[in-house]
Amino acid sequence: MSILIPVAIISGLGLAFGLALSVSAKVFEVKVDERIAVVREMLPGANCGACGYTGCDGFAEAIVNEGVHASRCPVGGIAVVNSISDYMGVDEGSIDLNVARVLCQGNCDNVKIKYNYQGLDDCHTANALSSGMDACHYGCIGLGSCKKVCQFDAIIVENGLAYIDADKCTGCGKCVAECPKDIIALIPVLSGFTVKCNSHDKGAAARKNCNVGCISCQKCVKVCPVDAIHMDNFLAVIDPTKCINCGECAAVCPQHCITNTIVKNAKLKPNPAG
Structure with missing residues (x-):
């Protein structure tokens, strides 16, 4: 009986902490635009930084959140610019490679x-x-x-x-x-x-x-x-x-x-x- 009491206390604390973490995760959740992941998959993945951002992840976020045009990626070329522009619903614009x-x-x-x-x-x-x-x-x-x-x-x-x-x-x-x-x-x-x-x-x-x-x-x-x-x-x-x-x-x-x-x-x- 003496062994069950500490086990019950620890289990109760674990359950309480788990519920607290679950509630905190919901309250402080930072919602990520699903489009960022889609745009990231369209980018070539070279992470060369030629676009002016730290890599393809940062550039994908800039395209979705800041409206930066995909033509700033020189590696992807015409095909990537066209694909991202179509997905984002923006004009392809003038592309000078x-x-x-x-x-x-x-x-x-x-x-x-x-x-x-x-x-x-x-x-x-x-x-x-x-x-x-x-x-x-x-x-x-x-x-x-x-x-x-x-x-x-x-x-x-x-x-x-x-x-x-x-x-x-x-x-x-x-x-x-x-x-x-x-x-x-x-x-x-x-x-x-x-x-x-x-x-x-x-x-x-x-x-x-x-x-x-x-x-x-x-x-x-x-x-x-x-x-x-x-x-x-x-x-x-x-x-x-x-x-x-x-x-x-x-x-x-x-x-x-x-x-x-x-x-x-x-x-x-x-x-x-x-």
Whole structure:
């Protein structure tokens, strides 16, 4: 009998605490919109942060609770934006997808080398040593720091130069942030012609350092029929909002540093999910 009394007391306390917790859970319950889970499932799950939020969970909450448009997810592409917009009952709006481009053609065959680098395979480390081993201080170092942060396997490094596969690139921007030379830029997929050079050296110096660098001749500026090209500190820059993709600039460029980089049917093809 003496054993049953403590057991009964403990059981009673357990029941009381259980009821109290149950009531508290109901009283202090924070209701979660079921749409958040649905939207979260539609997102690619890359958690890259390119949307401006900590990950896909935070972005899903922002879409549902704050009305943020799904087009801020560069990884999902058209398909994800359309699906979420249809589910949320909002206009798909204007969707401008970007793709990363390496604004340099200075591989080992084109650029002169100052010294043989024998350090870590890291662009930041090499850049700290006299701005890298290339004579051009503005070009790609070619040690693949951008490749290491790309979670979509869209970047390869060959012959001392990084190349980006537009079909795999989602425009997340991680490579842009990683590059110590700022030679990777996010460019609209429908932009046709791009100056693939980042050098701000004067013409003679640029030509001496690299076979395919912009030499500030301004031939492209003069031939452009829509005034879409201007010079920025000895470097030709094309305004994608004005460019009509006529190709006149590329035709007259003596250094062949203006190339057609348009991604065909970009509006029709969804980007791969991570």
